[in-house]
Amino acid sequence: MDAFNDEPIIDLRRYDDREHLLLASFATHSRDSLGRIHPEQDHSYRGPYARDRDRILHSSAFRRLSGKMQVFTGEMGIYHRTRLTHTFEVSSVARTISRVLRLNEDLTEALALMHDIGHPPYGHCGEDVLDECLADVGGFSHNQFALVIVQQLEKRYQAFDGLNLCRETLGGQDIRANKKAASVGRSPGLEIQVVDAADSIAYDAHDVDDALQLGLLSIEQLADLSIIRRALDAINHANGSVPKQQVRQLLVHELIDLQVSDLINQNGELLLPLQGRSSEDLSEAGLRLHHSPVLEAERNELERFLFDAVYRHERLIPVREAAGKRLLVLFEKLVANPERLPMRFRQRADHFSPAIATGEYLAGMTDNFCDRQFQQITSLASGPLADW
Numbered sequence: 121m122d123a124f125n126d127e128p129i130i131d132l133r134r135y136d137d138r139e140h141l142l143l144a145s146f147a148t149h150s151r152d153s154l155g156r157i158h159p160e161q162d163h164s165y166r167g168p169y170a171r172d173r174d175r176i177l178h179s180s181a182f183r184r185l186s187g188k189m190q191v192f193t194g195e196m197g198i199y200h201r202t203r204l205t206h207t208f209e210v211s212s213v214a215r216t217i218s219r220v221l222r223l224n225e226d227l228t229e230a231l232a233l234m235h236d237i238g239h240p241p242y243g244h245c246g247e248d249v250l251d252e253c254l255a256d257v258g259g260f261s262h263n264q265f266a267l268v269i270v271q272q273l274e275k276r277y278q279a280f281d282g283l284n285l286c287r288e289t290l291g292g293q294d295i296r297a298n299k300k301a302a303s304v305g306r307s308p309g310l311e312i313q314v315v316d317a318a319d320s321i322a323y324d325a326h327d328v329d330d331a332l333q334l335g336l337l338s339i340e341q342l343a344d345l346s347i348i349r350r351a352l353d354a355i356n357h358a359n360g361s362v363p364k365q366q367v368r369q370l371l372v373h374e375l376i377d378l379q380v381s382d383l384i385n386q387n388g389e390l391l392l393p394l395q396g397r398s399s400e401d402l403s404e405a406g407l408r409l410h411h412s413p414v415l416e417a418e419r420n421e422l423e424r425f426l427f428d429a430v431y432r433h434e435r436l437i438p439v440r441e442a443a444g445k446r447l448l449v450l451f452e453k454l455v456a457n458p459e460r461l462p463m464r465f466r467q468r469a470d471h472f473s474p475a476i477a478t479g480e481y482l483a484g485m486t487d488n489f490c491d492r493q494f495q496q497i498t499s500l501a502s503g504p505l506a507d508w
């Protein structure tokens with residue numbers, strides 16, 4: 121207690137005091153955490169989710185995201201996004217939304233940094249190939265593989281495998297991995313929903329940017345879409361007439377701003393009368409964050425357009441097919457010859473199956489590392505391939 125009045129003293133160095141002061145009642149509060157599978161002592165000033173964020177940031181799987189392409193695989197220049205830059209964009213958008221809605225920014229950031237950590241090499245085509253290769257053992261999902269990485273494959277501690285993250289952080293990723301199960305009745309915690317929304321906002325905007333930069337699309341083609349017209353109007357209104365070469369940068373900025381503002385406006389109002397309710401109350405009531413109906417329709421229109429005009433662009437197809445072929449050859453040769461897997465994956469092949477261990481080994485590779493292992497396995501060289 122304060123000596124001069126009856127108010128309890130708030131010590132902002134303590135994370136539970138900070139959260140008590142800054143977060144809404146319906147945020148995920150660290151003091152309510154269900155803890156870690158292997159109990160650890162509390163840290164004096166870093167909250168449990170801030171520690172999770174740091175563990176993910178310092179993991180080797182996180183660093184490998186810099187060598188994994190998002191959409192544009194192969195020799196297509198160095199401008200476009202990698203999984204790492206995409207992840208930082210998602211994290212930045214998600215933290216902005218989380219802070220304004222008074223949610224737990226540390227948990228949001230941990231979830232955002234982890235959300236794509238399980239992606240295989242070669243973008244979406246890598247995922248499709250692995251999913252087919254592993255069809256007999258349940259297929260491949262990068263969301264599920266992220267959990268294998270943080271719970272089994274990362275090594276940080278002597279006593280156990282994995283990063284020993286909090287149950288809420290693992291639970292958030294688990295909901296991404298098992299979306300259908302989560303959609304019945306209950307809704308995911310708001311921090312999880314914010315990361316989901318930020319992921320989709322970020323990739324729509326940067327796929328537009330990358331596709332324009334690579335010359336797969338023109339501004340004129342895009343201007344038929346309602347959301348793009350709205351963004352271009354806002355740009356012209358704020359800047360007067362803009363030189364054509366600057367429109368692309370301004371457009372990406374405006375597309376993100378427009379969607380983030382819409383989400384905050386829609387849900388800020390929705391959440392205002394719910395102050396006093398807990399995160400659990402809102403999940404039980406099935407509360408879902410949403411865009412305005414107008415923006416939702418515009419986003420759908422943009423995504424349909426990008427799917428046809430970019431993801432299935434004729435310049436991407438041969439690059440993807442060649443990359444997919446390399447992955448397939450590696451998979452088939454390693455499943456037939458598991459002695460060529462690096463030691464720890466040979467052990468996993470004995471424990472699980474050669475197909476599962478091979479899938480994990482391939483999924484952890486960067487694009488370049490995968491290219492090199494392909495050369496190795498199709499050469500006359502023998503012996504195990506390199507570990508990542």
Ligand code: MG
Nearest residue numbers: 206235236319
């Ligand atoms: Mg993503």
